[in-house]
Amino acid sequence: MTRKVRTRIAPSPTGFLHLGTARTALFSWAYARHFGGEFVLRIEDTDVARSTQDAVEQILASMRWLGLDYDEGPVYQMQRLERYHAVVAQMIDAGSAYRCYCTPHELDEIREAQRARGEKTHYDRRWRPEPGKSLGAVPVGVQPVVRFRNPVDGDVTWDDLVKGPITINNREIDDLIIVRTDGVPTYNFCVVVDDWDMNISHVFRGDEHVNNTPWQINIFNALGAPLPLFGHVPVILGDDGHKLSKRRGAVSVTAYEEAGYLPDAMLNYLSRLGWSHGDEELFSREQLVHWFDGQHLSKSPAQWDAAKLSWVNAHYIKQTDDVTLAALVAAQLKRRDIQVEVNDSLGRMCALFKDRCATTVELADWLTMYFVEMKPSAEDLAAHVRDELRPALLTLGEKLAAADWGKLGISVAIKETLAAHALKMPQLAHAVRVLVCGRAQTPSIDAVLELFNCQTVLSRLQNT
Ligand code: GLU
Numbered sequence: 001m002t003r004k005v006r007t008r009i010a011p012s013p014t015g016f017l018h019l020g021t022a023r024t025a026l027f028s029w030a031y032a033r034h035f036g037g038e039f040v041l042r043i044e045d046t047d048v049a050r051s052t053q054d055a056v057e058q059i060l061a062s063m064r065w066l067g068l069d070y071d072e073g074p075v076y077q078m079q080r081l082e083r084y085h086a087v088v089a090q091m092i093d094a095g096s097a098y099r100c101y102c103t104p105h106e107l108d109e110i111r112e113a114q115r116a117r118g119e120k121t122h123y124d125r126r127w128r129p130e131p132g133k134s135l136g137a138v139p140v141g142v143q144p145v146v147r148f149r150n151p152v153d154g155d156v157t158w159d160d161l162v163k164g165p166i167t168i169n170n171r172e173i174d175d176l177i178i179v180r181t182d183g184v185p186t187y188n189f190c191v192v193v194d195d196w197d198m199n200i201s202h203v204f205r206g207d208e209h210v211n212n213t214p215w216q217i218n219i220f221n222a223l224g225a226p227l228p229l230f231g232h233v234p235v236i237l238g239d240d241g242h243k244l245s246k247r248r249g250a251v252s253v254t255a256y257e258e259a260g261y262l263p264d265a266m267l268n269y270l271s272r273l274g275w276s277h278g279d280e281e282l283f284s285r286e287q288l289v290h291w292f293d294g295q296h297l298s299k300s301p302a303q304w305d306a307a308k309l310s311w312v313n314a315h316y317i318k319q320t321d322d323v324t325l326a327a328l329v330a331a332q333l334k335r336r337d338i339q340v341e342v343n344d345s346l347g348r349m350c351a352l353f354k355d356r357c358a359t360t361v362e363l364a365d366w367l368t369m370y371f372v373e374m375k376p377s378a379e380d381l382a383a384h385v386r387d388e389l390r391p392a393l394l395t396l397g398e399k400l401a402a403a404d405w406g407k408l409g410i411s412v413a414i415k416e417t418l419a420a421h422a423l424k425m426p427q428l429a430h431a432v433r434v435l436v437c438g439r440a441q442t443p444s445i446d447a448v449l450e451l452f453n454c455q456t457v458l459s460r461l462q463n464t
Pocket residue numbers: 009010011012044191204205206209
Protein backbone atom coordinates (compact mmCIF):
# COMPACT_ATOMS: atom_id res chain seq x y z
CA MET A 1 0.00 0.00 0.00
CA THR A 2 1.47 3.37 -0.87
CA ARG A 3 1.00 6.15 1.59
CA LYS A 4 -0.28 9.56 0.63
CA VAL A 5 2.70 11.91 0.47
CA ARG A 6 2.62 14.33 3.39
CA THR A 7 5.69 16.36 4.23
CA ARG A 8 6.31 19.07 6.77
CA ILE A 9 8.70 21.75 7.85
CA ALA A 10 9.08 22.19 11.57
CA PRO A 11 11.08 25.30 12.41
CA SER A 12 11.78 26.34 15.97
CA PRO A 13 10.79 30.00 16.43
CA THR A 14 13.99 31.02 18.16
CA GLY A 15 15.02 33.38 15.33
CA PHE A 16 14.44 34.20 11.69
CA LEU A 17 13.97 31.53 9.02
CA HIS A 18 17.51 30.32 8.34
CA LEU A 19 18.51 29.68 4.73
CA GLY A 20 19.17 26.03 5.58
CA THR A 21 15.66 25.61 6.97
CA ALA A 22 14.25 27.47 3.98
CA ARG A 23 15.99 25.02 1.68
CA THR A 24 14.61 22.04 3.63
CA ALA A 25 11.16 23.65 3.52
CA LEU A 26 11.57 24.05 -0.21
CA PHE A 27 12.54 20.39 -0.71
CA SER A 28 9.63 19.21 1.46
CA TRP A 29 7.21 21.52 -0.35
CA ALA A 30 8.43 20.56 -3.84
CA TYR A 31 8.30 16.86 -2.97
CA ALA A 32 4.69 17.13 -1.76
CA ARG A 33 3.67 19.21 -4.78
CA HIS A 34 5.41 16.82 -7.19
CA PHE A 35 3.47 13.85 -5.87
CA GLY A 36 0.18 15.70 -5.43
CA GLY A 37 0.56 15.38 -1.67
CA GLU A 38 0.31 17.82 1.21
CA PHE A 39 2.74 20.05 3.00
CA VAL A 40 2.36 21.03 6.65
CA LEU A 41 3.91 23.84 8.70
CA ARG A 42 4.57 23.07 12.32
CA ILE A 43 6.06 25.49 14.81
CA GLU A 44 8.26 23.70 17.33
CA ASP A 45 7.96 26.10 20.22
CA THR A 46 8.55 23.85 23.22
CA ASP A 47 11.78 25.66 24.00
CA VAL A 48 9.68 28.25 25.80
CA ALA A 49 12.60 30.34 27.00
CA ARG A 50 13.92 30.92 23.48
CA SER A 51 10.75 30.93 21.36
CA THR A 52 9.20 34.28 20.47
CA GLN A 53 6.09 35.45 18.64
CA ASP A 54 8.27 37.80 16.65
CA ALA A 55 10.24 34.83 15.31
CA VAL A 56 6.98 33.07 14.42
CA GLU A 57 5.87 36.14 12.44
CA GLN A 58 9.20 36.28 10.64
CA ILE A 59 9.02 32.60 9.73
CA LEU A 60 5.47 32.98 8.39
CA ALA A 61 6.46 36.09 6.43
CA SER A 62 9.48 34.33 4.91
CA MET A 63 7.41 31.30 3.89
CA ARG A 64 4.87 33.64 2.29
CA TRP A 65 7.60 35.61 0.54
CA LEU A 66 9.17 32.45 -0.90
CA GLY A 67 5.73 31.27 -1.99
CA LEU A 68 5.97 28.04 0.00
CA ASP A 69 2.28 27.56 0.59
CA TYR A 70 1.20 24.95 3.10
CA ASP A 71 -1.96 22.90 3.26
CA GLU A 72 -2.12 22.71 7.06
CA GLY A 73 -0.81 24.77 9.87
CA PRO A 74 0.83 26.53 11.41
CA VAL A 75 0.40 23.91 14.10
CA TYR A 76 1.96 24.99 17.40
CA GLN A 77 3.43 22.30 19.60
CA MET A 78 2.66 24.25 22.77
CA GLN A 79 -1.01 23.92 21.87
CA ARG A 80 -0.68 20.15 21.78
CA LEU A 81 0.64 19.56 25.30
CA GLU A 82 -2.46 17.65 26.36
CA ARG A 83 -2.00 15.23 23.51
CA TYR A 84 1.67 14.65 24.38
CA HIS A 85 0.80 14.05 28.01
CA ALA A 86 -1.89 11.57 27.01
CA VAL A 87 0.63 9.65 24.90
CA VAL A 88 3.18 9.72 27.73
CA ALA A 89 0.57 8.31 30.11
CA GLN A 90 -0.19 5.51 27.63
CA MET A 91 3.49 4.73 27.27
CA ILE A 92 4.01 4.60 31.04
CA ASP A 93 1.04 2.23 31.29
CA ALA A 94 2.38 0.10 28.48
CA GLY A 95 5.85 0.03 30.03
CA SER A 96 7.60 1.82 27.17
CA ALA A 97 8.31 4.88 29.32
CA TYR A 98 9.06 5.34 32.99
CA ARG A 99 9.61 8.00 35.63
CA CYS A 100 13.15 8.64 36.68
CA TYR A 101 13.80 10.37 39.99
CA CYS A 102 17.52 10.97 39.66
CA THR A 103 18.54 14.43 40.75
CA PRO A 104 21.04 16.39 38.65
CA HIS A 105 23.55 15.75 41.41
CA GLU A 106 23.06 11.99 41.18
CA LEU A 107 23.39 12.09 37.41
CA ASP A 108 26.68 13.94 37.82
CA GLU A 109 27.88 11.27 40.21
CA ILE A 110 26.93 8.50 37.78
CA ARG A 111 28.84 10.22 34.99
CA GLU A 112 31.87 10.90 37.13
CA ALA A 113 32.09 7.28 38.23
CA GLN A 114 31.81 6.16 34.61
CA ARG A 115 34.53 8.56 33.54
CA ALA A 116 36.74 7.32 36.35
CA ARG A 117 36.30 3.78 35.03
CA GLY A 118 37.12 5.02 31.52
CA GLU A 119 33.60 4.31 30.24
CA LYS A 120 31.52 6.36 27.86
CA THR A 121 29.03 8.28 30.00
CA HIS A 122 25.41 7.18 29.89
CA TYR A 123 22.34 7.00 32.10
CA ASP A 124 22.67 3.78 34.08
CA ARG A 125 18.95 2.95 33.81
CA ARG A 126 18.55 2.81 37.58
CA TRP A 127 14.85 3.72 37.45
CA ARG A 128 14.12 1.55 34.46
CA PRO A 129 11.64 -1.13 35.44
CA GLU A 130 12.72 -4.69 34.70
CA PRO A 131 11.09 -7.95 35.69
CA GLY A 132 12.36 -8.93 39.14
CA LYS A 133 14.17 -5.61 39.68
CA SER A 134 13.30 -3.56 42.75
CA LEU A 135 13.46 0.16 42.16
CA GLY A 136 13.68 1.52 45.66
CA ALA A 137 11.48 4.12 47.27
CA VAL A 138 10.40 7.18 45.36
CA PRO A 139 12.28 10.10 46.96
CA VAL A 140 10.11 12.81 48.47
CA GLY A 141 10.13 16.21 46.83
CA VAL A 142 11.97 15.14 43.66
CA GLN A 143 10.15 16.03 40.48
CA PRO A 144 10.75 13.12 38.09
CA VAL A 145 11.54 13.23 34.40
CA VAL A 146 9.98 10.65 32.10
CA ARG A 147 12.36 8.50 30.08
CA PHE A 148 11.77 6.38 27.03
CA ARG A 149 12.57 2.72 27.57
CA ASN A 150 14.87 2.30 24.62
CA PRO A 151 15.52 -1.26 23.42
CA VAL A 152 18.89 -2.47 24.72
CA ASP A 153 19.61 -4.97 21.96
CA GLY A 154 19.67 -4.93 18.22
CA ASP A 155 20.12 -2.19 15.68
CA VAL A 156 18.06 0.67 14.35
CA THR A 157 18.32 0.79 10.59
CA TRP A 158 16.74 3.05 8.02
CA ASP A 159 17.30 3.67 4.36
CA ASP A 160 17.89 7.38 4.29
CA LEU A 161 16.49 9.09 1.20
CA VAL A 162 19.67 11.15 0.93
CA LYS A 163 22.42 9.23 2.70
CA GLY A 164 21.40 5.65 1.97
CA PRO A 165 21.27 2.89 4.62
CA ILE A 166 22.22 3.93 8.17
CA THR A 167 22.52 1.55 11.11
CA ILE A 168 22.99 2.44 14.76
CA ASN A 169 23.30 -0.11 17.54
CA ASN A 170 20.86 0.36 20.38
CA ARG A 171 23.73 0.02 22.83
CA GLU A 172 24.83 3.46 21.66
CA ILE A 173 21.57 5.03 22.74
CA ASP A 174 20.50 6.17 26.19
CA ASP A 175 17.03 6.06 27.67
CA LEU A 176 15.99 9.44 26.38
CA ILE A 177 14.23 12.00 28.56
CA ILE A 178 10.85 12.58 26.92
CA VAL A 179 9.34 14.84 29.61
CA ARG A 180 11.46 17.28 31.59
CA THR A 181 10.98 18.02 35.29
CA ASP A 182 8.95 21.12 34.34
CA GLY A 183 6.46 18.82 32.59
CA VAL A 184 7.33 20.02 29.08
CA PRO A 185 7.92 17.16 26.64
CA THR A 186 11.15 17.16 24.65
CA TYR A 187 11.82 17.58 20.94
CA ASN A 188 12.50 13.94 20.04
CA PHE A 189 9.25 12.85 21.58
CA CYS A 190 6.95 15.64 20.34
CA VAL A 191 8.30 15.26 16.83
CA VAL A 192 7.24 11.62 16.77
CA VAL A 193 3.76 12.23 18.14
CA ASP A 194 3.32 15.08 15.66
CA ASP A 195 4.65 13.20 12.65
CA TRP A 196 2.40 10.32 13.63
CA ASP A 197 -0.74 12.42 14.22
CA MET A 198 -0.10 14.47 11.10
CA ASN A 199 0.41 11.32 9.08
CA ILE A 200 3.75 12.52 7.75
CA SER A 201 5.10 10.15 5.13
CA HIS A 202 8.46 11.78 4.35
CA VAL A 203 10.67 13.76 6.69
CA PHE A 204 13.30 15.97 5.05
CA ARG A 205 15.52 17.80 7.50
CA GLY A 206 19.08 18.90 8.15
CA ASP A 207 21.59 16.16 8.82
CA GLU A 208 22.29 17.49 12.31
CA HIS A 209 19.24 15.37 13.15
CA VAL A 210 20.70 12.03 11.99
CA ASN A 211 21.65 11.22 15.59
CA ASN A 212 18.08 11.85 16.77
CA THR A 213 16.52 9.55 14.23
CA PRO A 214 17.26 6.20 16.01
CA TRP A 215 15.41 7.44 19.10
CA GLN A 216 12.55 8.65 17.01
CA ILE A 217 12.29 5.36 15.12
CA ASN A 218 12.29 3.45 18.40
CA ILE A 219 9.53 5.68 19.75
CA PHE A 220 7.48 5.26 16.56
CA ASN A 221 7.85 1.51 16.95
CA ALA A 222 6.94 1.59 20.63
CA LEU A 223 3.77 3.49 19.71
CA GLY A 224 2.94 1.11 16.87
CA ALA A 225 2.95 4.14 14.57
CA PRO A 226 3.85 3.85 10.86
CA LEU A 227 7.37 5.08 10.16
CA PRO A 228 7.93 7.94 7.77
CA LEU A 229 10.87 7.81 5.37
CA PHE A 230 13.73 10.08 6.42
CA GLY A 231 15.96 12.19 4.20
CA HIS A 232 18.79 14.05 5.91
CA VAL A 233 20.14 16.88 3.84
CA PRO A 234 23.79 17.92 4.34
CA VAL A 235 24.59 21.40 5.58
CA ILE A 236 25.22 24.44 3.46
CA LEU A 237 28.79 25.72 3.70
CA GLY A 238 29.54 29.42 3.49
CA ASP A 239 31.85 30.96 0.88
CA ASP A 240 34.69 30.31 3.32
CA GLY A 241 34.02 26.57 3.63
CA HIS A 242 32.55 26.81 7.13
CA LYS A 243 28.95 26.06 7.99
CA LEU A 244 26.76 28.96 6.91
CA SER A 245 26.21 30.97 10.04
CA LYS A 246 25.21 34.37 11.25
CA ARG A 247 28.75 35.27 12.08
CA ARG A 248 29.69 34.72 8.44
CA GLY A 249 27.11 36.96 6.80
CA ALA A 250 23.43 37.02 6.05
CA VAL A 251 21.69 33.73 6.76
CA SER A 252 18.08 34.81 7.08
CA VAL A 253 15.59 34.77 4.26
CA THR A 254 14.43 38.24 5.33
CA ALA A 255 17.91 39.69 4.84
CA TYR A 256 17.85 38.60 1.20
CA GLU A 257 14.43 40.11 0.68
CA GLU A 258 15.75 43.38 2.05
CA ALA A 259 18.89 43.13 -0.06
CA GLY A 260 16.77 43.13 -3.20
CA TYR A 261 16.60 39.47 -4.21
CA LEU A 262 13.48 38.13 -5.87
CA PRO A 263 11.64 35.19 -4.31
CA ASP A 264 11.67 33.14 -7.51
CA ALA A 265 15.42 33.67 -7.87
CA MET A 266 15.96 32.69 -4.26
CA LEU A 267 13.88 29.57 -4.69
CA ASN A 268 15.72 28.66 -7.88
CA TYR A 269 19.11 29.21 -6.27
CA LEU A 270 18.29 27.44 -2.99
CA SER A 271 16.95 24.39 -4.81
CA ARG A 272 20.33 23.90 -6.48
CA LEU A 273 22.09 23.70 -3.11
CA GLY A 274 22.23 19.96 -2.70
CA TRP A 275 19.96 18.96 -5.56
CA SER A 276 20.31 18.94 -9.31
CA HIS A 277 18.44 18.13 -12.45
CA GLY A 278 21.12 17.53 -15.06
CA ASP A 279 22.89 20.78 -15.81
CA GLU A 280 19.83 22.95 -15.37
CA GLU A 281 20.57 26.16 -13.48
CA LEU A 282 17.67 28.45 -14.31
CA PHE A 283 14.17 27.09 -14.07
CA SER A 284 10.74 28.09 -12.94
CA ARG A 285 8.87 27.04 -9.82
CA GLU A 286 6.68 24.80 -12.01
CA GLN A 287 9.69 23.09 -13.55
CA LEU A 288 11.17 22.52 -10.10
CA VAL A 289 7.96 20.87 -8.90
CA HIS A 290 7.82 18.82 -12.09
CA TRP A 291 11.37 17.54 -11.60
CA PHE A 292 11.66 17.23 -7.83
CA ASP A 293 11.04 13.57 -7.02
CA GLY A 294 13.55 13.15 -4.16
CA GLN A 295 16.26 11.74 -6.45
CA HIS A 296 19.59 13.47 -7.09
CA LEU A 297 19.92 14.89 -3.62
CA SER A 298 23.59 15.28 -2.87
CA LYS A 299 25.29 13.40 -0.03
CA SER A 300 27.95 16.06 0.35
CA PRO A 301 27.58 19.58 1.72
CA ALA A 302 26.47 22.31 -0.63
CA GLN A 303 28.52 25.45 -1.10
CA TRP A 304 26.96 28.87 -0.81
CA ASP A 305 28.03 30.98 -3.74
CA ALA A 306 27.04 34.64 -3.47
CA ALA A 307 28.24 35.40 -7.01
CA LYS A 308 26.04 32.67 -8.44
CA LEU A 309 23.02 33.86 -6.49
CA SER A 310 23.65 37.31 -7.84
CA TRP A 311 23.81 35.92 -11.39
CA VAL A 312 20.55 34.02 -10.89
CA ASN A 313 18.88 37.10 -9.45
CA ALA A 314 20.07 39.29 -12.33
CA HIS A 315 18.44 36.79 -14.68
CA TYR A 316 15.14 37.01 -12.82
CA ILE A 317 15.28 40.80 -12.69
CA LYS A 318 15.61 40.89 -16.47
CA GLN A 319 12.64 38.53 -16.79
CA THR A 320 10.40 40.45 -14.42
CA ASP A 321 7.87 42.77 -16.02
CA ASP A 322 8.40 46.48 -15.44
CA VAL A 323 5.27 47.09 -13.40
CA THR A 324 6.22 44.37 -10.90
CA LEU A 325 9.76 45.71 -10.73
CA ALA A 326 8.44 49.24 -10.23
CA ALA A 327 6.54 48.12 -7.13
CA LEU A 328 9.63 46.38 -5.73
CA VAL A 329 11.85 49.37 -6.41
CA ALA A 330 9.30 51.72 -4.85
CA ALA A 331 9.50 49.59 -1.69
CA GLN A 332 13.31 49.82 -1.75
CA LEU A 333 13.16 53.59 -2.26
CA LYS A 334 10.73 53.88 0.63
CA ARG A 335 13.38 52.33 2.86
CA ARG A 336 15.50 55.36 1.91
CA ASP A 337 12.63 57.71 2.74
CA ILE A 338 11.96 58.37 -0.92
CA GLN A 339 8.23 58.10 -1.61
CA VAL A 340 7.42 57.40 -5.23
CA GLU A 341 4.32 56.43 -7.12
CA VAL A 342 4.24 53.08 -8.85
CA ASN A 343 3.33 54.26 -12.31
CA ASP A 344 4.23 53.92 -15.94
CA SER A 345 7.10 56.34 -15.62
CA LEU A 346 8.72 54.29 -12.82
CA GLY A 347 8.20 51.21 -14.96
CA ARG A 348 10.07 52.85 -17.84
CA MET A 349 12.94 53.74 -15.51
CA CYS A 350 13.13 50.09 -14.44
CA ALA A 351 13.10 48.99 -18.07
CA LEU A 352 16.05 51.22 -18.85
CA PHE A 353 18.25 50.03 -15.99
CA LYS A 354 17.22 46.48 -15.18
CA ASP A 355 19.70 44.83 -17.52
CA ARG A 356 22.59 46.20 -15.52
CA CYS A 357 21.29 45.32 -12.05
CA ALA A 358 21.65 42.16 -9.98
CA THR A 359 19.23 43.26 -7.25
CA THR A 360 16.37 45.69 -6.76
CA VAL A 361 18.68 47.55 -4.37
CA GLU A 362 21.04 48.22 -7.28
CA LEU A 363 18.07 49.28 -9.35
CA ALA A 364 17.01 51.66 -6.57
CA ASP A 365 20.60 52.98 -6.48
CA TRP A 366 20.22 53.94 -10.12
CA LEU A 367 16.73 55.35 -9.91
CA THR A 368 17.40 57.51 -6.87
CA MET A 369 18.76 60.22 -9.17
CA TYR A 370 15.30 60.73 -10.64
CA PHE A 371 13.90 61.73 -7.25
CA VAL A 372 16.78 63.19 -5.28
CA GLU A 373 19.44 65.67 -6.29
CA MET A 374 22.70 63.75 -6.66
CA LYS A 375 25.83 65.49 -5.56
CA PRO A 376 28.64 64.77 -8.03
CA SER A 377 32.02 63.97 -6.51
CA ALA A 378 34.74 66.60 -6.70
CA GLU A 379 36.85 64.18 -8.80
CA ASP A 380 34.07 63.69 -11.35
CA LEU A 381 33.48 67.42 -11.56
CA ALA A 382 37.18 68.08 -12.06
CA ALA A 383 37.57 65.34 -14.62
CA HIS A 384 34.42 65.80 -16.68
CA VAL A 385 32.95 69.27 -16.15
CA ARG A 386 35.89 71.35 -17.23
CA ASP A 387 35.57 75.11 -17.72
CA GLU A 388 35.92 74.98 -21.52
CA LEU A 389 32.65 73.01 -21.62
CA ARG A 390 30.57 75.67 -19.90
CA PRO A 391 29.52 77.56 -23.06
CA ALA A 392 28.39 74.27 -24.58
CA LEU A 393 26.43 73.38 -21.43
CA LEU A 394 24.68 76.76 -21.67
CA THR A 395 23.76 76.12 -25.29
CA LEU A 396 22.53 72.68 -24.42
CA GLY A 397 20.33 74.10 -21.67
CA GLU A 398 18.76 76.55 -24.11
CA LYS A 399 18.18 73.90 -26.72
CA LEU A 400 16.71 71.44 -24.22
CA ALA A 401 14.38 74.14 -22.91
CA ALA A 402 13.03 74.59 -26.41
CA ALA A 403 13.04 70.89 -27.31
CA ASP A 404 10.07 68.66 -27.75
CA TRP A 405 10.76 66.66 -24.54
CA GLY A 406 11.54 63.08 -25.45
CA LYS A 407 14.41 60.95 -26.64
CA LEU A 408 14.41 62.35 -30.17
CA GLY A 409 14.15 66.02 -29.16
CA ILE A 410 16.93 65.55 -26.59
CA SER A 411 19.13 63.77 -29.09
CA VAL A 412 18.69 66.58 -31.63
CA ALA A 413 19.50 69.22 -28.97
CA ILE A 414 22.69 67.38 -28.05
CA LYS A 415 23.81 66.94 -31.67
CA GLU A 416 23.21 70.61 -32.46
CA THR A 417 25.18 71.62 -29.39
CA LEU A 418 28.08 69.35 -30.39
CA ALA A 419 28.13 70.85 -33.86
CA ALA A 420 27.93 74.43 -32.59
CA HIS A 421 30.88 73.95 -30.22
CA ALA A 422 32.91 71.44 -32.26
CA LEU A 423 32.81 68.88 -29.46
CA LYS A 424 32.74 65.12 -29.48
CA MET A 425 29.82 63.24 -27.93
CA PRO A 426 31.71 61.74 -24.94
CA GLN A 427 32.99 65.16 -23.81
CA LEU A 428 29.52 66.65 -23.53
CA ALA A 429 27.72 63.47 -22.48
CA HIS A 430 30.10 62.85 -19.56
CA ALA A 431 29.62 66.38 -18.28
CA VAL A 432 25.85 66.10 -18.53
CA ARG A 433 25.88 62.75 -16.75
CA VAL A 434 27.98 64.05 -13.91
CA LEU A 435 25.82 67.14 -13.43
CA VAL A 436 22.41 65.54 -13.83
CA CYS A 437 22.95 61.96 -12.68
CA GLY A 438 25.84 62.45 -10.27
CA ARG A 439 27.97 59.86 -12.05
CA ALA A 440 29.95 59.65 -15.27
CA GLN A 441 28.64 56.32 -16.57
CA THR A 442 25.01 55.72 -17.52
CA PRO A 443 23.10 54.14 -20.37
CA SER A 444 22.56 56.25 -23.49
CA ILE A 445 22.19 59.88 -22.36
CA ASP A 446 19.04 60.72 -24.35
CA ALA A 447 17.26 57.65 -22.94
CA VAL A 448 18.34 58.57 -19.41
CA LEU A 449 17.37 62.23 -19.70
CA GLU A 450 13.93 61.75 -21.21
CA LEU A 451 12.80 60.07 -17.98
CA PHE A 452 13.59 63.22 -16.01
CA ASN A 453 11.33 66.18 -15.96
CA CYS A 454 12.82 68.86 -18.26
CA GLN A 455 13.01 71.48 -15.48
CA THR A 456 15.04 69.14 -13.27
CA VAL A 457 17.58 68.60 -16.05
CA LEU A 458 17.85 72.33 -16.73
CA SER A 459 18.37 73.23 -13.11
CA ARG A 460 20.96 70.50 -12.55
CA LEU A 461 22.88 71.59 -15.68
CA GLN A 462 23.33 74.94 -13.99
CA ASN A 463 24.83 73.33 -10.92
CA THR A 464 28.34 74.02 -12.01
N1 GLU B 1 12.66 22.01 15.12
C1 GLU B 1 13.64 21.20 14.45
C2 GLU B 1 14.63 22.13 13.78
O1 GLU B 1 14.33 23.30 13.58
C3 GLU B 1 12.95 20.35 13.42
C4 GLU B 1 13.64 19.08 13.14
C5 GLU B 1 12.79 18.15 12.32
O2 GLU B 1 12.46 18.51 11.19
O3 GLU B 1 12.46 17.08 12.82
O4 GLU B 1 15.73 21.73 13.50
